Amino acid sequence: MATQRRDSAPQPDFAHLRARMVQDYVAGRGIKDERILQAMRDVPRHLFVPTLVAAKAYGAGALPIGAKQTISQPYIVARMIELLDLTGKEKVLEIGTGTGYQAVVLSKLCAKVFSIERVNELALRAVELIRTLKIYNASVKVFDGTYGWSDQAPFDRIIVAAAAPEVPKPLLEQLSRTGKLVIPIGAEGNQRLARVMRVGTRVQIEDCGTAEFVPLVGKFGWKE
Ligand code: SAH
Secondary structure: OOOOOHHHOOOOOHHHHHHHHHHHHHHHHOOOOHHHHHHHHHOOHHHOOOHHHHHHOOOOOOEEEEOOEEEOOHHHHHHHHHHOOOOOOOEEEEEOOOOOHHHHHHHOOOOEEEEEEOOHHHHHHHHHHHHHOOOOOEEEEEOOHHHOOHHHOOEEEEEEOOEEOOOOHHHHHOEEEEEEEEEEEOOOOOEEEEEEEEEOOEEEEEEEEEEOOOEOEOOOOEOO
16 A cells, blocks of 8 residues: 655645635625735745644634634634725734734735734744744734834834723824724623724724624733
């Protein structure tokens, strides 16, 4: 009986799997921005998820990434980025680096990404991958992201990948005057995706549908 050696096993055609993921679960669910679709065709999502679940990297669902956290489903990543209305020139703050997948997709669609992760081991892995992929416009730091990143503020856009009890005040303060902030709000099982915009001295909040995220844990988030 012929045995196949591990190192000669054929590699799946990842580009093909990615194109199908984008077609079925992203474009197929209503995301039209071709720049976002192309960025998601380009970023090798399977490298970001743990080996154990890599076979599901191009499926429709969220996946566990260790430290009790998850990488969002492809549609949600695209939807949140779509809500940011990026033109390519923006300075973006992301809270919740996780695997770094969303940060890398963002890096293709804006000028500079600053991303904060509270779990050291996740941030380290993300930084390594960002370096391997030769992405030079994304920086990651380990910190409580509910404080924002004050010495880099203001930000044109802020995207929060974990659900908060309310919009953390420092993030609002670090948003530029014409900025947009996308954040899931609410307790587990009862979250809404919100888009927050500053209009003069007022804050306008738009409800963008139901959401399902891990909690944002920190000083201006949920308590540990
Ligand atoms: N965007 C990620 C997935 C994020 S999951 C990706 O593409 O893989 C949400 C992440 O938010 C988790 O990694 C969690 O550790 C992190 N997180 C939760 N509270 C945080 C806080 N206060 N500051 C920074 N990161 C936080």
